[in-house]
Amino acid sequence: MKNVLIINGHQRYDQVAEGNLTKMYIASASEFFKKNNFNLKHSVVESDYNIKDEVEKFVWADYILLQYPVYWMGVPWITKKYIDEVFSAGDHNGLYINDGRSRSDATKRYGSGGLMQGTKYMISLTYNCPASEFSAKDGFFDGLSLDEANIATHKTFQFCGAEPLETYSVHDIFKGDLDMNSELEKFAKVLEKNFI
Template sequence: MKNVLIINGHQYYEHVAEGKLTQFYIDTATEFFHKEGYAIKHSVVESDYNIKEEVEKFAWADIILFQFPTYWMGVPWLAKKYIDEIFSAGKDTATYVSDGRTRSDVTKRYGSGGLMQGKTYMLSITYNCPTSEFSNKEGFFEGLSLDEANVATHKTFQFCGAEPLKTFSVHDIFKGDLDLAKEKVRFHTHLEKTFK
């Protein structure tokens, strides 16, 4: 049995971002992993979490699914606070030992001191912008792919030794025509391809 930690990276803003879509994807993932026999734990960045308990969840997890909305081109600030607190508190026990370099072995590279080798992570992101803005030199992101536009979040996990799984994203969420039934099928298909 594999262990999966699902992180709710949402931060509430009345009328703008109330968290229903993030919860929809978390519920869909929870349903999928439960059916497949995974052990599941949840974390919520907008909560009174216990740092020690959160670090223990990272040590326990084989897979981390990070579900979050994009706010101003990055993770919500409470999600960043959670990352800073938990990843830092996990030093020497769950996340990393050092940046990897050492004076005694110059072949050791920066970013090789993580403790999360053998673990994988998946980003699942909700966006207002359309998919056409990525991997498009004329687009807002000037040719960057979806993953390149989220490089800081990817590199945080990779610094600790975790390997990326294929990113999932949903776009144009404020247009008013998001078909949640179709989205559930699309997300479920992505989960099946990634985890079965």
């Protein structure tokens, strides 16, 4: 059986972002993984987590699903705090050994010291902006794709040696006409493609 860690990267803001959408996606993913016989662990960044225990979850995991809302073009600050604390504690503890460079071997490059080879990760994002703003020269993101606009999250995992799976995103979440049944079907298809 494969091991998967699901991280709830939501930060609550009363009446604006209460976490219900994030919880819905995590519940859907949890059901999918249980149905497909994965061992499952959860982490919640907005909790009183133990940093050492969180590092051990990353070492245990074959797969990581990071679910979060995009706030001001990036991860919520509490999710960044979690990443900073947990990944920093992973130095020489299963996540990375160093930044990869070596004084004795100039061919070793920055970002090649990760210990998470073989671990795969997926990011799943909730956005207020429309999908049309990505990969469009005249779009808000200046032609950047969804993954390029979220490069900091990808590079964090790459630094530790993990490999990306296809990213999922849902858009226009405040528009009022979001068809959640359709979106959850799309999400299930991405999960199936990535993990089965």
